[in-house]
Amino acid sequence: MKTLTDAGQRWAADTDDAERGIWKSTIAAATQALGAASRVQQAVSQTLRLQHKIRALRDELHKAEAERDVYRELHARTVEELHRAIDRSPAEIKRLHTENESLEIRHRACKLLIQHYARIGMKIDASAFARQRRRVQQHLLFQRRKGMPIAEIGVDDIAFLLR
Numbered sequence: 001m002k003t004l005t006d007a008g009q010r011w012a013a014d015t016d017d018a019e020r021g022i023w024k025s026t027i028a029a030a031t032q033a034l035g036a037a038s039r040v041q042q043a044v045s046q047t048l049r050l051q052h053k054i055r056a057l058r059d060e061l062h063k064a065e066a067e068r069d070v071y072r073e074l075h076a077r078t079v080e081e082l083h084r085a086i087d088r089s090p091a092e093i094k095r096l097h098t099e100n101e102s103l104e105i106r107h108r109a110c111k112l113l114i115q116h117y118a119r120i121g122m123k124i125d126a127s128a129f130a131r132q133r134r135r136v137q138q139h140l141l142f143q144r145r146k147g148m149p150i151a152e153i154g155v156d157d158i159a160f161l162l163r
Contacts (some may be wrong), residue, residue: 108150109136115155116162135161 058110061082086093113132117124140150 042114105137105140105150106133108132108153109140112136112153112155112158113162116159119155134163 110133111127113136114124139158139161140153143153144150
């Protein structure tokens with residue numbers, strides 16, 4: 001037994017402490033270098049992903065700008081055609097404007113009458129409705145000439161006409 005113990009001690013004694021320290025520091029340096037390389041690789045990978053995202057966003061931006069330019073040109077042509085149409089037929093524009101106003105008045109009169117009938121719970125009679133609609137339309141025209149907006153005239157304002 002003594003010989004084995006001596007041999008074990010001799011082996012440890014033969015190994016130089018300085019040499020063991022060099023290997024430990026070399027392994028530690030290599031481990032640090034591997035860790036740093038891993039972090040650099042992760043940073044490069046993240047940078048590449050961000051560059052791909054930036055490139056995709058830039059392409060999307062260029063497409064959106066091209067689409068905007070197409071719509072801008074379309075809008076400009078439409079406005080130009082509208083101005084030409086207005087210049088060519090001011091009488092037609094005036095007629096359409098007048099027709100639009102009369103339809104607005106008729107719509108408002110019908111709406112007010114229906115609200116009135118719903119409030120009092122009365123059935124709608126077609127002939128009575130037509131007579132009352134004319135009266136309400138005249139009232140709306142009169143109020144508009146006085147400067148009151150049609151949209152502000154309510155059911156309470158026409159109730160006296162329908163008694």
